[in-house]
Amino acid sequence: MGKRVAVVLAGCGVFDGSEIHEASAILVHLSRQQATVKIFAPSTDQMHVVDHLKGSPTEEKRNVLVESARLARGDIQDLSELNVKDLDAIIFPGGFGAAKNLCSWAVQGKDCSVNEQVKTLLEAFHAEKKPIGLCCISPVLAAKVFPGCEVTVGHDKDDRYPDVPDTAEAISQLGCKHICKHVNEAHVDEKNKIVTTCAFMCKAPLHEIFDGIGEMVREVLKLA
Numbered sequence: 001m002g003k004r005v006a007v008v009l010a011g012c013g014v015f016d017g018s019e020i021h022e023a024s025a026i027l028v029h030l031s032r033q034q035a036t037v038k039i040f041a042p043s044t045d046q047m048h049v050v051d052h053l054k055g056s057p058t059e060e061k062r063n064v065l066v067e068s069a070r071l072a073r074g075d076i077q078d079l080s081e082l083n084v085k086d087l088d089a090i091i092f093p094g095g096f097g098a099a100k101n102l103c104s105w106a107v108q109g110k111d112c113s114v115n116e117q118v119k120t121l122l123e124a125f126h127a128e129k130k131p132i133g134l135c136c137i138s139p140v141l142a143a144k145v146f147p148g149c150e151v152t153v154g155h156d157k158d159d160r161y162p163d164v165p166d167t168a169e170a171i172s173q174l175g176c177k178h179i180c181k182h183v184n185e186a187h188v189d190e191k192n193k194i195v196t197t198c199a200f201m202c203k204a205p206l207h208e209i210f211d212g213i214g215e216m217v218r219e220v221l222k223l224a
Contacts, residue, residue, distance in 0.1 A: 007026055009023060011097035015050035025214070044063070089221065090122075098140075099112075132195070135198070136201055139196040140167070153171070186216040
């Protein structure tokens with residue numbers, strides 16, 4: 001029997017929700033490993049809605065769960081319905097939604113707050129010693145909730161990772177250890193069972209991002 005994995009979405013679209021390519025890559029790699037997947041999202045308003053053609057905010061209001069349902073092909077549940085006992089692992093794609101709708105990192109950086117449902121679930125999986133996978137910017141969730149943990153958001157001495165130095169520094173200021181990894185790699189914090197990869201924090205071809213997410217998924221399933 002395959003492992004039972006929750007995938008938590010934060011909307012639909014890189015600038016105000018989950019990064020679509022990352023979410024899809026996670027689901028493909030989980031499918032290849034014959035995992036049983038349940039998709040969840042919080043039923044809450046997005047921080048804002050961004051016109052992805054213009055790259056600017058609009059006056060619209062959208063719900064995170066309703067928007068995430070687009071990615072899940074309608075097969076999705078409210079995050080409040082997630083029961084840790086029914087699952088072996090949890091994975092969070094990146095995208096600005098992770099930093100806007102699951103926490104307020106996009107606005108407040110290291111001084112952000114984490115959505116209470118998300119924080120409670122992260123703590124519950126951690127307490128049960130069940131693995132947590134995160135990619136792109138979503139590792140900041142772990143850095144905020146688990147002081148002293150190890151994560152990667154990429155490499156801080158490579159021009160392909162322009163946003164990593166500042167993010168890595170903020171993670172370090174939270175008392176966590178940032179581990180430099182390239183886009184096709186994942187880092188495993190064995191003690192905390194947290195697995196991270198940088199995904200689109202690197203300006204890399206899509207197949208390299210896909211491969212790195214595959215490494216993250218495989219390591220999560222090994223720990224489950």
